[in-house]
Amino acid sequence: MNLVKGAFGLNVTIDDRQFMQLIIQKDAAAFEELYDRYDKWVYHFAFRIVKDSVAAEEIMQELFLRIWHQAEHFDHNQDKLSTWMFMITRNIAIDHLRSRGSRILEPSVESDPAYLIQDESSLTEEILEMRAIGEQVRVALQELSVDQQQVMEMIYYQGFTQHEVAEIVSIPLVTVKSRVRLAMKQLQQRLSHWGRRGLAHE
Amino acid sequence: MNDNQERPCELLELYALHSLSIEENDRFEAHFPACERCQKLFIEYSAVTGLLPLASEEVALPAGMKQRVLARVLGRERTQQASPQTSIETIEDLPEPALLETTVPIPRSRSWRYVSLGLAAAVLVLVAYTWQLRGDVDRLQQQIAVNTESRQGLKVNEAVSLTPAAKDIVAKGLATIVIDSRGTHLVVQAESLPELNGSEAFQVWLIKGKTNYNAGTFVSRDGNGALYDTFEPQDYDTVAITLEPDAKGETPRGQIVLTAPIKNG
Numbered sequence: 510m511n512l513v514k515g516a517f518g519l520n521v522t523i524d525d526r527q528f529m530q531l532i533i534q535k536d537a538a539a540f541e542e543l544y545d546r547y548d549k550w551v552y553h554f555a556f557r558i559v560k561d562s563v564a565a566e567e568i569m570q571e572l573f574l575r576i577w578h579q580a581e582h583f584d585h586n587q588d589k590l591s592t593w594m595f596m597i598t599r600n601i602a603i604d605h606l607r608s609r610g611s612r613i614l615e616p617s618v619e620s621d622p623a624y625l626i627q628d629e630s631s632l633t634e635e636i637l638e639m640r641a642i643g644e645q646v647r648v649a650l651q652e653l654s655v656d657q658q659q660v661m662e663m664i665y666y667q668g669f670t671q672h673e674v675a676e677i678v679s680i681p682l683v684t685v686k687s688r689v690r691l692a693m694k695q696l697q698q699r700l701s702h703w704g705r706r707g708l709a710h711e
Numbered sequence: 712m713n714d715n716q717e718r719p720c721e722l723l724e725l726y727a728l729h730s731l732s733i734e735e736n737d738r739f740e741a742h743f744p745a746c747e748r749c750q751k752l753f754i755e756y757s758a759v760t761g762l763l764p765l766a767s768e769e770v771a772l773p774a775g776m777k778q779r780v781l782a783r784v785l786g787r788e789r790t791q792q793a794s795p796q797t798s799i800e801t802i803e804d805l806p807e808p809a810l811l812e813t814t815v816p817i818p819r820s821r822s823w824r825y826v827s828l829g830l831a832a833a834v835l836v837l838v839a840y841t842w843q844l845r846g847d848v849d850r851l852q853q854q855i856a857v858n859t860e861s862r863q864g865l866k867v868n869e870a871v872s873l874t875p876a877a878k879d880i881v882a883k884g885l886a887t888i889v890i891d892s893r894g895t896h897l898v899v900q901a902e903s904l905p906e907l908n909g910s911e912a913f914q915v916w917l918i919k920g921k922t923n924y925n926a927g928t929f930v931s932r933d934g935n936g937a938l939y940d941t942f943e944p945q946d947y948d949t950v951a952i953t954l955e956p957d958a959k960g961e962t963p964r965g966q967i968v969l970t971a972p973i974k975n976g
Contacts, residue, residue, distance in 0.1 A: 557767035595764040646766035693724040
């Protein structure tokens with residue numbers, strides 16, 4: 510829940526659903542507040558996929574353009590706002606990878622001290638909580654078998670189809686499906702206590 | 712493996728990961744309303760998918776990105792009110808025609824043009840900021856002559872031209888270092904860079920003897936690239952751009968493309 514100086518001309522406490530209603534009404538203050546609420550998580554995710562700061566910023570530009578112009582497409586009953594934003598971010602990022610013609614198959618970039626956030630004073634309770642969730646998700650991913658990690662990386666983070674994975678890794682399609690199925694089942698068991706929480710502002 | 716014989720239920724996990732082809736997606740959605748098992752598992756797996764982005768490693772947000780994004784979406788008059796913590800403005804706000812010569816040539820790509828303009832604006836503003844600070848320094852020095860008090864928290868370095876490290880390299884660039892109360896900032900801008908292949912990337916280094924500080928990594932577009940970093944001053948004497956096999960190097964491994972001595976880093 511946040512305070513926003515919105516179209517009402519007053520400080521009001523609003524949630525994600527109301528955020529989107531204000532943005533549909535072209536409330537720039539609400540839009541900026543939405544940006545501040547999600548920019549870190551969206552950028553980290555975009556960078557995770559494209560591994561390129563310039564491209565990640567391009568993805569941010571495109572994402573927030575779509576939110577501003579297509580906010581009415583968000584269905585609060587179907588998705589959380591964060592889920593919706595992450596889904597669009599991933600679509601844009603994977604389109605970028607495909608247009609670039611090169612997808613990096615390494616599991617992830619190593620943490621580069623030059624990139625890490627240094628300003629610890631700006632940490633809020635929410636950020637610390639999201640970091641804790643993120644750490645648990647990272648651990649859960651690392652607990653997958655190497656084979657499962659590989660197919661999850663290729664399919665979810667690099668946007669390959671199951672057929673492309675089968676061809677690139679030289680394994681039967683049924684093996685790709687099996688690895689994804691087992692990986693999702695294990696992740697669900699490890700992370701079920703977080704439920705549908707995520708970046709919850711509902 | 713005959714893919715046409717797969718049962719729709721087998722597509723559930725990939726559906727929850729938003730990773731089905733259009734044809735597969737249509738096939739699964741035709742099946743989904745009639746399958747209670749898939750509906751139940753989909754809720755659980757969607758929760759997993761919603762958490763996966765949070766596993767991304769944290770990286771610093773590019774300086775001025777908020778203003779550039781808001782400028783693109785809302786227009787520049789809106790962003791002039793936003794983000795008072797940074798001083799980066801739009802390119803149109805800079806009145807000095809001579810400064811425009813330092814901008815990165817606008818590439819063909821429309822989306823890159825916006826990013827490039829944003830980066831160029833950051834460079835221009837920092838250069839303009841440098842000039843402004845030079846004026847401040849001059850005034851402060853005059854005051855020093857009067858009251859012998861030393862200036863504090865304000866130091867300016869000149870922009871240095873980056874020159875090719877080998878005869879066959881046609882690239883050129885500019886490195887600007889600005890020191891203010893918030894730290895020491897480096898802006899590197901380069902053009903006519905060699906084409907990158909595969910996972911290759913350019914990395915920027917601040918060098919003092921055998922000490923190499925990684926100021927960051929960038930990927931060029933149409934031969935143009937730029938980078939911004941805030942670093943701890945260590946009396947570095949050289950700034951260099953290297954062509955690296957990937958973006959992960961902690962020390963220089965590739966060929967130096969551009970380099971310049973810095974006097975007061």
